[in-house]
Amino acid sequence: MNASTPAPTLADDLAVALTLAGEADLIAMDRYRAQDLDVQLKPDRTQVTDADTRVERMIRDHLAQARPGDSVFGEEYGTTGSSSRQWIVDPIDGTSNFVRGVPIWGLLLALVVDGVPQLGVVSAPALGRRWWGATGHGAWMQPDGGEPRRLAVSGIDELADATLSYNSLKGWDEAGRLDQLIGLSREVGRTRAFGDLWSYMLVAEGAVDIASEFDLKPWDIAALVPVIREAGGTISSVDGAAPMADDSILVTNGLLHARAQERLSIA
Template sequence: MTDTGKYTLENDLALAIGLADAADAISRERFKSVDLEISTKPDRTFVTDADRAVERAIRDLVTSARPEDAFFGEEYGTAGDARRQWIIDPIDGTANFLRGVPVWATLISLAIDGVPVVGVVSAPALGKRWWATIGAGAWIQEGTEAPRQIRVSGVSNLADASLSFQSIEQWDDAGYLDRLISLTRTVWRDRAYGDMWPYMMLAEGLIDVVAEFDVKPYDIAALIPIVLEAGGQFTTIDGHDDLAHGSSLATNGLLHKSVLDHLNTK
């Protein structure tokens, strides 16, 4: 079992769920607000006042509840230096959020020694929340329904698989566009669902493969425990299993080697 220090993973999950509640209260109120403040960051991505408010609120709550833990958020960077680090994307899918598209979520993860062990994905506009801790399964709650455990699909052939590739531009910029097109001609179905949603659909068994480039640790840290605990596999597109290589490949596990082989053969 993962050494979490003086806290149990159950304690940490309870805190993460509380952080998600606080985040949802802020983001839900700002979603589709006529006075939403939007600006552009140096990397040409958008940020809203909601992104910043959510991250500030989560950071304050973590500092109060776990003052010895480190923190890493998309908008305000790193604070502290500890084995235990909370990794936060306050609004994953900001472009959707600012356009009124409901596919966005707050991503909350606790990583210990760089390994995500708790993940919460809260998507209030969709009425869904997913979570997992290592060793305790992956779960979804939809609206006021009781939580239920989720599991990846049993699809074992690429010809029967459903793929989400996220963005043509990403694959073109990475020099993998030809390999993506080849993969789309191999699978049964391909779509670009975007952001956190396809990973959660993968964990629910609704699709079978998700792959993308240009990802940061805060984009994927919360997703990893959920995919793994649902029975899936999560690496980079070239097969690494940490957060620092800039791409991600999540599958139901049965297809992982086939997809890796396909994407890494020129």
């Protein structure tokens, strides 16, 4: 970008991100349930497939042309460049689901400016849904072939009426918070473990009121932040720090955030 070229607006960046999501969906769906899917174990014992690497390479190649001055931080290939504008990529969140044929998986793509997530796209083609949010532009969900609809969190203000999605009991146990989770589960009206990206998008849709988990990386969190905030919800670490400050996340409709955080904290 030269001095005479105007800086892209957030709306411009969102258009780029949605284009990338469409391309990512095509690549991933072509490999979903493929008989020749290549699955490897990374050093941390998590799975990576040829779909993960193909999607991330495509996004990096496109951004190198469309946003050459921006940096990119991805799950599979690390950090490229140095800029106050950074794209954070999880090419397939829920790779284990992808491998097993469970449809809860998808792209997480965020634009972080000066350390703050300003734009997020979450695309789950096997579920037939795409969500996005950008600061000042609202949060939206589009079903396959349908019109986008604006998202808003629920108005549930009592724990006894709330639905909680907790993701993984093992993760809570390893974090030393299983007792706290069980305590909260006894107070809410309903508990489920929808898992991965879907739990948080259900909060943005107003279908779930509290969602939380541990053992996350920045690429698991960044894209969720603008969607949740623009839908009227609250997102933090379990102990109330800023998102991405540690490996945990607590997402609520806002009305229940303080009470959920209190229940999940270690005194």
